[in-house]
Amino acid sequence: MQKKKIMVVDDDKNTRRLIEDILTKTKKYEVIQAQNGEACLRKLDEENVDLVLLDLQMPGIDGMETLKRIKERVRHLPVVIMTAHGTIEKAVFSMKLGSYDFLTKPFPGERLKVTVKNALEANALETELQSLRSELNHRYRFENIVGQSGSMQEVFQAVEKIVDSDVTVLIQGESGTGKELFARAIHNQSKARRNKPFVAVNCTALPESLLESELFGHEKGAFTGAASRRIGKFELADGGTVFLDEIGEMSLSTQAKILRVLQEREFERVGGNELVRVNIRLISATNKNPEEEVRQGTFREDLFYRISVFPVKLPPLRERKEDIPLLAAHFCQRYSEREKKTVNSIHPEALKILMGYHWPGNVRELENAIERAVVITGATEIVENDLPPHIVTIGKEDITDINETLPRWIEKLEIEVLRKTLLEFEGNISQVAKKLGIGRATIYRKAKKYNLPISR
Numbered sequence: 001m002q003k004k005k006i007m008v009v010d011d012d013k014n015t016r017r018l019i020e021d022i023l024t025k026t027k028k029y030e031v032i033q034a035q036n037g038e039a040c041l042r043k044l045d046e047e048n049v050d051l052v053l054l055d056l057q058m059p060g061i062d063g064m065e066t067l068k069r070i071k072e073r074v075r076h077l078p079v080v081i082m083t084a085h086g087t088i089e090k091a092v093f094s095m096k097l098g099s100y101d102f103l104t105k106p107f108p109g110e111r112l113k114v115t116v117k118n119a120l121e122a123n124a125l126e127t128e129l130q131s132l133r134s135e136l137n138h139r140y141r142f143e144n145i146v147g148q149s150g151s152m153q154e155v156f157q158a159v160e161k162i163v164d165s166d167v168t169v170l171i172q173g174e175s176g177t178g179k180e181l182f183a184r185a186i187h188n189q190s191k192a193r194r195n196k197p198f199v200a201v202n203c204t205a206l207p208e209s210l211l212e213s214e215l216f217g218h219e220k221g222a223f224t225g226a227a228s229r230r231i232g233k234f235e236l237a238d239g240g241t242v243f244l245d246e247i248g249e250m251s252l253s254t255q256a257k258i259l260r261v262l263q264e265r266e267f268e269r270v271g272g273n274e275l276v277r278v279n280i281r282l283i284s285a286t287n288k289n290p291e292e293e294v295r296q297g298t299f300r301e302d303l304f305y306r307i308s309v310f311p312v313k314l315p316p317l318r319e320r321k322e323d324i325p326l327l328a329a330h331f332c333q334r335y336s337e338r339e340k341k342t343v344n345s346i347h348p349e350a351l352k353i354l355m356g357y358h359w360p361g362n363v364r365e366l367e368n369a370i371e372r373a374v375v376i377t378g379a380t381e382i383v384e385n386d387l388p389p390h391i392v393t394i395g396k397e398d399i400t401d402i403n404e405t406l407p408r409w410i411e412k413l414e415i416e417v418l419r420k421t422l423l424e425f426e427g428n429i430s431q432v433a434k435k436l437g438i439g440r441a442t443i444y445r446k447a448k449k450y451n452l453p454i455s456r
Helices: 013-024 037-046 063-073 085-096 109-139 150-160 179-189 208-216 252-264 290-296 301-307 321-338 348-356 362-376 389-396 406-424 429-436 440-449
Strands: 004-009 029-034 051-055 079-083 101-104 169-172 198-202 241-245 266-268 275-277 281-286 310-313
Touching (some): 004 037, 013 029, 013 109, 037 063, 051 063, 079 085, 101 109, 150 179, 179 198, 179 241, 179 281, 252 281, 252 301, 290 301, 321 348, 321 362, 348 362, 348 389, 362 406, 389 406
Parallel strands (some): 004 029, 004 051, 079 101, 241 281
């Protein structure tokens, strides 16, 4: 492992030598010395340094001025201040200027080693965080959401106009079209909110009795089992974005509370009287028709108008089949890198099958199919046998082919409906059986027959 380079800046030669002896004995560090601030700044221009140990009291440029100049040159370089008892107040002030910590002379060798270790680890974490933020900004930029079709380009161009506003956005689309991906893209493109929290809530994943507590938090003793105060999603997202997925599943009473948050920017925790004020942007998503829900009385009209100031409709994959080759190549590259393989192409016959399939599970289903193919293939190219059998069956022959026998036509329709419902409920057998009106055992048997994914 490469040694970390530590610069010790002190006008006292004995102090510099003592620190060098302590640190070099660990075999982890290389130490370079500088007798004053001027020498420190010169060496920083010449060498890459991982940490600076800086004395405050020095002739010429003192430690405080040296610290300012270090931060101007190398902003993220960690600096630990060394100070005598009489200048602790200055040392504390130096932390406001960007120093990581301070050591009071004389300090034990163990304290020195712990401080140096912590400073380097903290800097490594900060560097990793910056890298992750950069990756997120790159990953969720609209031009990196794969889609060359005219319908997707229209969506990209429209959404780019509102990323820096606080307008509420309603994303409509079938399951698997990438609604949360778009919500994250909007958040990560926003200059004001990109470094603040993005908090996603799946409104179908929680029973109504818990959803209010999840969104707004609760006070200790608010209900049975509330042993302590809990901070809700809206409060956690202060300054950032709340994404409510499948908002149409909320009860009318919870919808009324959401409306108040949007209007007043405040709410009360469950069981509490204190008003909590928040600054959030709301992005919602649904796979239903919200206008129809309003007509049926299951969705509040006033809330609908509040959340849909800027509506976005994501087209299903079957309506933008020209994106399939591009998406398939994108997922092939992603999972090939993850699996450390060299799967770099898709055979034309396999691609033809992908183009012929109807994709009820949309982009998510295509991604899962390519991931499976990359994992199981032993070649550098995805071929027909690497694809899920049901996709091959339906992709090869149009489901409405008049030359099919009636039993075969019914079977293909059954595969399509079962596949779509399993994807909708993420393989949950109980929910699928309830929606389709058939027994759990039948679902298990048919899923096994058609090689469809289930969760037990």
